Amino acid sequence: MLLSLALIFIVGFSAAEIFRRIKLPRIIGILISGIIMGPYVLDLLDPSILGISAELRKMALIIILIKAGLSLDITDLKKIGRPAVLMSFLPASFEILGYVIFAPVIFGISRSEAAVMGAVLSAVSPAVVVPRMVKLIEEKRGTKTGVPQLILAGASCDDIFVIVLISAFLTMAQSGSFNAASLLDIPISIILGAALGAISGVILGKISGSYKMRCTTQTIILLSAAFILMTVETWAKAYIALSGLLAVVSMSCVLKLRISSEQTKKLSSKFGKLWIAAECLLFALVGAAVDIRYTMTAGIGAIAIIFIALILRTVGVILCLIKTKLNIKERLFCVIAYLPKATVQAAFGAVPLASGLPCGKLILSVAVLAIIITAPLGAIGIDNSCERLLNDDST
Numbered sequence: 001m002l003l004s005l006a007l008i009f010i011v012g013f014s015a016a017e018i019f020r021r022i023k024l025p026r027i028i029g030i031l032i033s034g035i036i037m038g039p040y041v042l043d044l045l046d047p048s049i050l051g052i053s054a055e056l057r058k059m060a061l062i063i064i065l066i067k068a069g070l071s072l073d074i075t076d077l078k079k080i081g082r083p084a085v086l087m088s089f090l091p092a093s094f095e096i097l098g099y100v101i102f103a104p105v106i107f108g109i110s111r112s113e114a115a116v117m118g119a120v121l122s123a124v125s126p127a128v129v130v131p132r133m134v135k136l137i138e139e140k141r142g143t144k145t146g147v148p149q150l151i152l153a154g155a156s157c158d159d160i161f162v163i164v165l166i167s168a169f170l171t172m173a174q175s176g177s178f179n180a181a182s183l184l185d186i187p188i189s190i191i192l193g194a195a196l197g198a199i200s201g202v203i204l205g206k207i208s209g210s211y212k213m214r215c216t217t218q219t220i221i222l223l224s225a226a227f228i229l230m231t232v233e234t235w236a237k238a239y240i241a242l243s244g245l246l247a248v249v250s251m252s253c254v255l256k257l258r259i260s261s262e263q264t265k266k267l268s269s270k271f272g273k274l275w276i277a278a279e280c281l282l283f284a285l286v287g288a289a290v291d292i293r294y295t296m297t298a299g300i301g302a303i304a305i306i307f308i309a310l311i312l313r314t315v316g317v318i319l320c321l322i323k324t325k326l327n328i329k330e331r332l333f334c335v336i337a338y339l340p341k342a343t344v345q346a347a348f349g350a351v352p353l354a355s356g357l358p359c360g361k362l363i364l365s366v367a368v369l370a371i372i373i374t375a376p377l378g379a380i381g382i383d384n385s386c387e388r389l390l391n392d393d394s395t
Contacts, residue, residue, distance in 0.1 A: 034287020069252020197250025205258025340378025
């Protein structure tokens with residue numbers, strides 16, 4: 001395992017630097033390095049590290065979500081209001097609708113199977129979007145109109161919405177019937193996750209105020225608390241829906257209100273440094289999960305359905321931004337930022353196959369192809385358009 005970790009970091013960082021020098025996003029190089037080192041190409045990684053790949057990817061995601069929470073300003077979210085709520089579910093709903101309408105025509109699968117495919121494919125990638133929005137907030141680019149805050153909040157809830165739908169649609173496809181009551185899990189998951197995170201943030205704030213601790217110690221405690229919240233989600237799953245990811249973001253937001261701005265900056269800086277290693281680990285392991293053999297079997301139809309669904313997602317984003325003060329450039333940036341797929345697709349792409357769904361192999365193929373196409377597309381789009389489309393508010 002130690003050699004595998006060494007390979008992930010050395011090869012991943014080397015590939016990231018090469019891509020940075022040719023003015024392409026670093027994550028593309030890391031993703032490709034993971035594919036090459038993975039079990040489906042050179043098979044250089046130890047099976048033991050691949051066995052805990054899902055947990056390692058979750059740890060990396062937690063790190064960037066904590067940093068996101070420390071960067072978010074709740075007063076900014078209040079100002080954004082309605083568009084942030086709509087961005088949480090409307091673009092994903094439009095994309096799922098695209099799969100439900102067109103996937104049966106292209107692949108000959110049932111509507112229920114198409115709904116499962118749409119749920120797996122429709123989540124935006126927090127691993128691609130969140131660090132970029134955090135960076136824009138820190139650089140004060142587009143912050144007066146709340147563009148990065150809007151995307152950051154919307155993308156976080158978008159994943160929660162989609163993950164709940166994956167479970168509901170999968171049950172429907174397996175049993176042939178749909179339990180509408182399962183959709184109640186979405187608001188319950190959001191409310192309970194936000195509440196649990198807020199309570200945790202208050203407790204951590206009191207601890208921080210009562211005891212003098214080094215920033216490194218605070219970082220470890222905050223990270224441990226986030227791990228506990230994610231574990232609580234797993235424990236509660238059999239009884240009630242609760243979003244651990246939203247709890248992590250909520251905890252960080254509330255903690256930010258309870259500590260000084262200087263402490264917040266130090267904590268944010270610590271998690272920014274942790275993200276350097278976590279980003280490499282996350283995308284290398286996502287790449288290692290990519291099975292090129294499945295991708296090759298998907299064909300032109302898979303590419304077509306991905307772009308059709310993205311067009312409908314774009315319509316959803318545009319509808320969310322109606323009657324906002326955003327100009328055309330800012331709205332275009334929101335569309336671009338909502339394109340990339342990676343994390344949820346890597347985590348859930350193989351679930352329908354493992355569940356014995358006849359279309360499981362097809363869904364995995366399309367999910368893998370969506371990562372390869374949209375993660376670079378979204379990352380390049382965000383990196384290359386932010387300066388042209390968003391105002392510099394630092395001056």
